[in-house]
Amino acid sequence: MRSARDKAAHTRVTGVILLALAVFVAFFLVPGPGQLATFRLSRPTDTWAIGDLVVPGGPFVYAAAALLAFLGARQFLRGGARWRSLSLGIGLAVAVAAFLVWATAGKAFSLTGMLQATMVRAVPIALGGLAGVLSERVAVVNIGIEGMLLAGAFTGALVGSVLGGVPGLVAAVAVGGAFGFILAALVVTYRMDQIIAGVVINLFVLGLTSYVSSQVFQLHRDLNNAPVFRAIKVPVLGDIPVVGPMLFHQNIFVYGALIMAGVATYYLFHTRMGLRARAVGEHPRAADTLGIDVYRTRYVNVTVAGMVAGFGGAWFTLGSVGRFDEGMTGGRGFIGLAAMIFGRWHPVGALSAALVFGFADSLQQKLALLQTPIPSEFLAMAPYIATIIVVAGLVGRARAPAADGKPYVKE
Amino acid sequence: MSATTTLTDRLQGRATVEDLVIVPLFSVAAALILGALIMLATGVDPGTIGRSFLALLRGSVGSLHAVSETLTAAAPLVLAGLGLALGFRAGLFNIGAEGQVVMGGLAAVVAGFSLTGTPAIIALPASLLAGALAGALYASIAGWLRAATGAHEVISTIMLNLISYRLLDYLLRTPFIQKEGRDDPISKSVPDAAELPRLLSFIDPNLRVHAGIFVVLLMVALAYWVLFRSKIGFEFRAAGENPVAARFAGMNASLTIILAMGFAGALAGLAGANQVLGVLDRATPGFSAGIGFDAIAVALLGRSHPVGVLFAGLLFGALEAGGRQMQVDAGVSIDLIGIIQALIIVFIAAPLLVRALFPIGFERRKPGGPAP
Numbered sequence: 001m002r003s004a005r006d007k008a009a010h011t012r013v014t015g016v017i018l019l020a021l022a023v024f025v026a027f028f029l030v031p032g033p034g035q036l037a038t039f040r041l042s043r044p045t046d047t048w049a050i051g052d053l054v055v056p057g058g059p060f061v062y063a064a065a066a067l068l069a070f071l072g073a074r075q076f077l078r079g080g081a082r083w084r085s086l087s088l089g090i091g092l093a094v095a096v097a098a099f100l101v102w103a104t105a106g107k108a109f110s111l112t113g114m115l116q117a118t119m120v121r122a123v124p125i126a127l128g129g130l131a132g133v134l135s136e137r138v139a140v141v142n143i144g145i146e147g148m149l150l151a152g153a154f155t156g157a158l159v160g161s162v163l164g165g166v167p168g169l170v171a172a173v174a175v176g177g178a179f180g181f182i183l184a185a186l187v188v189t190y191r192m193d194q195i196i197a198g199v200v201i202n203l204f205v206l207g208l209t210s211y212v213s214s215q216v217f218q219l220h221r222d223l224n225n226a227p228v229f230r231a232i233k234v235p236v237l238g239d240i241p242v243v244g245p246m247l248f249h250q251n252i253f254v255y256g257a258l259i260m261a262g263v264a265t266y267y268l269f270h271t272r273m274g275l276r277a278r279a280v281g282e283h284p285r286a287a288d289t290l291g292i293d294v295y296r297t298r299y300v301n302v303t304v305a306g307m308v309a310g311f312g313g314a315w316f317t318l319g320s321v322g323r324f325d326e327g328m329t330g331g332r333g334f335i336g337l338a339a340m341i342f343g344r345w346h347p348v349g350a351l352s353a354a355l356v357f358g359f360a361d362s363l364q365q366k367l368a369l370l371q372t373p374i375p376s377e378f379l380a381m382a383p384y385i386a387t388i389i390v391v392a393g394l395v396g397r398a399r400a401p402a403a404d405g406k407p408y409v410k411e
Numbered sequence: 412m413s414a415t416t417t418l419t420d421r422l423q424g425r426a427t428v429e430d431l432v433i434v435p436l437f438s439v440a441a442a443l444i445l446g447a448l449i450m451l452a453t454g455v456d457p458g459t460i461g462r463s464f465l466a467l468l469r470g471s472v473g474s475l476h477a478v479s480e481t482l483t484a485a486a487p488l489v490l491a492g493l494g495l496a497l498g499f500r501a502g503l504f505n506i507g508a509e510g511q512v513v514m515g516g517l518a519a520v521v522a523g524f525s526l527t528g529t530p531a532i533i534a535l536p537a538s539l540l541a542g543a544l545a546g547a548l549y550a551s552i553a554g555w556l557r558a559a560t561g562a563h564e565v566i567s568t569i570m571l572n573l574i575s576y577r578l579l580d581y582l583l584r585t586p587f588i589q590k591e592g593r594d595d596p597i598s599k600s601v602p603d604a605a606e607l608p609r610l611l612s613f614i615d616p617n618l619r620v621h622a623g624i625f626v627v628l629l630m631v632a633l634a635y636w637v638l639f640r641s642k643i644g645f646e647f648r649a650a651g652e653n654p655v656a657a658r659f660a661g662m663n664a665s666l667t668i669i670l671a672m673g674f675a676g677a678l679a680g681l682a683g684a685n686q687v688l689g690v691l692d693r694a695t696p697g698f699s700a701g702i703g704f705d706a707i708a709v710a711l712l713g714r715s716h717p718v719g720v721l722f723a724g725l726l727f728g729a730l731e732a733g734g735r736q737m738q739v740d741a742g743v744s745i746d747l748i749g750i751i752q753a754l755i756i757v758f759i760a761a762p763l764l765v766r767a768l769f770p771i772g773f774e775r776r777k778p779g780g781p782a783p
Contacts, residue, residue: 143506143565192761195504195565199707200756207749208449214744215453334569341566377581384570384577391567392560 014084015075018091022068025098031057031105038108042241050241057105064098067091100363103372114362115246119254122351122358123319124149124329126257127312128336129343129350130264134305135180136345137268138298139281139403143198144183145309146333147205152176152313154209157324160226160317168226169314176310177303179205184302188295191407202333210326217324228322229253253311253319257351260308264347277301281401284408294408309333338387345400357383435712437765438758439726446751455743463741470736471729477736479611479620483690485728486623487512487682487702492709492720493634494546494678499715500638501671502651507553507568508679509703510575511546515680516687517579518545520694521588523601523687534605539626539684546680547673549575554672558665564672572703580696590693598694607689621689627721630678634717637674647671679703708756727752 031037037060039053071087103109128145135142152172160168179201186197217224232255234248247258268274279287280297288294316328335357342356343349364379443464450460471481491508498505522541526534553571556562582588583596590599607626611618638644649657650667658664682702691698709727713719734748758765 141565143569186757186761186764190761190764190767192757192764195506196707196711196756196760199506199704200753200760203704203708203756204750204753207746207751207753211449211744211746211750212453214746215455331573334573337566338570375581375584377577381574381577384573388556388562388567388570391570392556392562 011075011084014088015072018068018072018075018087020072021091021095022065022072025061025068025095026065029061029098029102031061031102033058035105037101037104037106039104039111040108041112052108053111055101057101060101061098064094064101067094096359103367103370103374107370109366109370112242112245114359114366115242116249117362117365118355118358119246119250120320120358121361122354123253123257124312124315124332125336125339125357126261126351126354127308127315128333129339129354130257130260130336130347131180131305131309131312132337132340133268133343133345133347133350134264134308135183135302136340136404137281137401138277138301139284139401139406139408140184140187140298140302141194141198141405142183142302142305143195143337144179144201144333145198145336146329146331147198147202148176148179148306148309149313149316149329149333149336150202150209150327151179151205152310153316153328154205154212154313154324155310156314157224157226157317157322158212160314160322161223165227165229165318168318169229169311172314172318173307173310176313177307180303180306180309181299183306184299187407188298188302191409194405194407206327209324213324213326224324226317226322228320229318251319253315256311257354260311261347261351264308268347278401281403284403284406288408288410294410298408312336335383335387338383338390341387341400342390434762434765435759437768438712438755441758441765441768442751442754445754446747449750450743450747459741459743463737463743463747466737466740467730467733469733470740471733475611476615476618477732479618480732480735481725481729482620482624483728484731485724486621486627486689487685488706488709488727489627489721489724490630490682490685491679491702491706492713492724493630493717494550494675494682495706495710496713496715496717496720497634497638497647497678498671498675499710500644500651501647501667502654503554503557503668503671503675504565505550505553505568505672505675506565506707507550507571507703508675508682508706509699509701510568510572511550511676511679512683512686512699512703513572513575513579514549514683515542515546515676516683516698517582517588517598517694518542518680519684520598520601520687523605524599526605527602529604531604534602535607535688538601538605538688539681542680542684542688543677544680546683547677550672550676550679551669554669557672558668576696579694583694583696588694596696600693601688605688606692607685619690623685623689626681626685627724630681631717631721634678634720638717643667643670679706682706705752708752711756712759 035057037055037057039055041053042050068091071091075084075087100109128149131145131148132142152175155175156168156172158168159171183197183201186192186200187194213224229251231249231251238244238248240248266274268278276287276292277297279290279292280294284294287297313329317324336350336354339350339353339357342353343351360379360383364376367374367376367379447460447464450463451457455463470477472478491512494511495505495508519538519542522538523534526537529537549571550568553564553567556567557564580596583598588598590597607621607623609616609619609621610624611620636644638647646657646662646667647670649660649662650664650671654664657667683699686698686702687694705727709723710720712726713721713723730748730752734745737743737747738745
């Protein structure tokens with residue numbers, strides 16, 4: 001339990017963060033006088049085109065700074081504690097908006113394009129996070145998500161090249177599931193340390209896929225040339241400005257991630273199986289006493305988690321470039337874990353957190369176009385720093401399932 | 412008994428001869444066999460497999476050059492592995508050696524080229540020290556977070572690893588660090604005075620083994636002394652085995668965690684310094700080459716005992732050096748070594764699995780023991 005003193009300390013920390021953001025925005029993000037930031041909301045080809053969003057740079061940034069200062073000051077007054085997380089959330093969103101206006105001032109920038117890219121880039125992170133939720137809810141820490149994503153990407157490319165996109169996707173899911181099963185076997189049956197097992201899966205998959213791509217793909221390029229799933233436009237809905245391209249004109253991976261987050265939520269919180277899974281994660285001994293097969297539940301959930309990660313891995317090859325490159329997941333699995341923690345072990349939370357990371361990812365890409373003086377490396381670091389802050393408990397309370405990471409020995 | 416030894420037991424070295432000798436031997440053998448099967452599966456013919464294993468042997472211990480390469484590859488693995496072993500003993504699972512290697516190596520480069528013009532007696536120790544300090548500070552972030560807020564070090568060190576890569580990319584392009592006249596991210600070179608001298612260059616200038624191996628031996632001795640002969644080492648071990656008891660005995664748990672992480676980081680930082688001052692002579696993106704991750708395997712294989720880590724590091728160094736020879740001689744990609752290393756850790760970390768695979772050679776599990 002957190003003591004009242006801790007809570008007061010966290011409230012003050014939040015206040016300091018918000019005030020610091022206010023100062024930062026007011027002093028460093030002020031555009032030149034009279035500059036306008038133009039956000040394009042639709043493309044000329046769209047069915048229902050709507051006009052650009054034009055924001056006066058200076059006034060917007062000062063208003064943002066004032067709001068941040070107000071939120072920060074409120075944290076030091078009585079009652080601020082109750083809205084701590086909300087204030088911080090709003091504050092960060094305002095700061096990001098101010099940043100965007102500052103970066104765009106005097107230029108034009110396609111907001112819709114960036115939101116669409118955000119969605120796409122969030123997919124592997126969201127699916128990685130979802131895999132994390134599914135396995136940690138049954139108390140299996142899954143550091144191996146990165147490896148499972150990589151295995152899915154590789155299998156998608158290989159099988160997709162030989163048999164076509166759909167079989168490639170099915171194979172990627174199957175291989176992801178196989179690694180989930182292996183993880184379950186190592187940690188449940190052979191009681192290997194969960195973190196070591198995950199690290200090993202990552203090392204093994206990285207080694208195996210790099211080995212095959214240097215040993216086989218270099219000679220047989222036709223084995224690494226898979227078809228790519230194109231975006232499918234949902235009729236009518238896809239024509240809505242801004243939201244349409246973001247949600248309803250995407251490839252099956254985006255739809256898949258959205259549907260899976262919904263299904264996983266329903267499964268975990270509204271079905272008997274889900275209740276059992278959570279019981280196993282919170283108190284395996286009690287679950288066992290009630291007749292729930294702890295080992296079986298862990299096997300099933302971790303295997304399904306692997307399948308989800310395999311699907312997410314296929315995004316890298318079948319969803320974007322159609323070709324496998326060594327280590328192409330680039331730490332997305334770890335960010336997925338971070339998304340899981342951000343999302344407080346809830347599928348929808350993980351999806352939302354993945355969107356935040358996806359936003360940072362696409363913003364980092366677009367910043368090069370906007371030519372701001374901020375090095376893209378720092379933006380790339382932001383999600384990791386944010387994760388550390390979250391894990392340190394400075395932003396709200398993030399509680400893992402009680403038995404997380406602990407092996408269970410049936411008596 | 413040994414079937415029920417927990418991970419903590421094994422990390423902390425309370426293990427039987429069976430666990431110390433037989434399991435590692437079986438693990439290496441099983442990993443090599445599986446490696447051969449993977450080669451078969453990817454269409455490598457049996458003759459080439461035989462040749463590649465011969466090349467592996469020849470490239471690791473078959474000549475003076477091979478031994479030199481093995482030692483060169485082993486040095487940073489042992490250093491970083493020692494750091495991780497110290498952490499394991501204190502009950503900390505530090506995945507962050509990679510980031511600490513990056514920061515240590517970078518700091519050593521910066522110190523090295525900043526001290527151009529000073530004699531070796533100052534430049535070299537100062538650069539090494541800078542590496543150790545940077546690694547220690549970087550690791551202490553995770554230690555402090557763990558002690559102050561309870562943030563789990565596994566997640567925070569993974570994040571610190573990812574941050575360190577971006578920081579390296581950025582810093583390598585800053586005017587102070589970037590090599591003059593270059594557009595790509597590459598640091599200035601370390602002057603000769605700050606380099607770890609090559610030991611056998613009088614025989615053949617291609618022999619790369621350098622004075623870093625003395626640093627390694629010194630650190631093995633120091634780590635042994637810290638762990639088993641000093642008060643702070645006792646506190647590390649006590650905190651790792653039973654944090655509650657350690658706290659009731661009056662030990663400062665927070666301080667122990669931060670110090671253990673600091674020590675671990677210093678050793679990983681030295682590993683980075685060892686690479687840039689002994690081998691690479693400059694920092695580039697990816698200069699850490701996964702040393703921090705391989706070191707996890709080294710520390711596990713060495714049972715978190717300094718002497719064990721030394722031998723495990725030598726084995727992994729031999730695999731690395733032999734793997735390069737394998738690639739040249741038999742055309743089998745060096746990435747195979749990564750697979751073999753991963754398999755070795757699986758078997759080491761899951762003795763129950765080794766027992767299941769090899770029923771002969773192990774004492775029988777007691778009836779009524781935990782079900783596999």
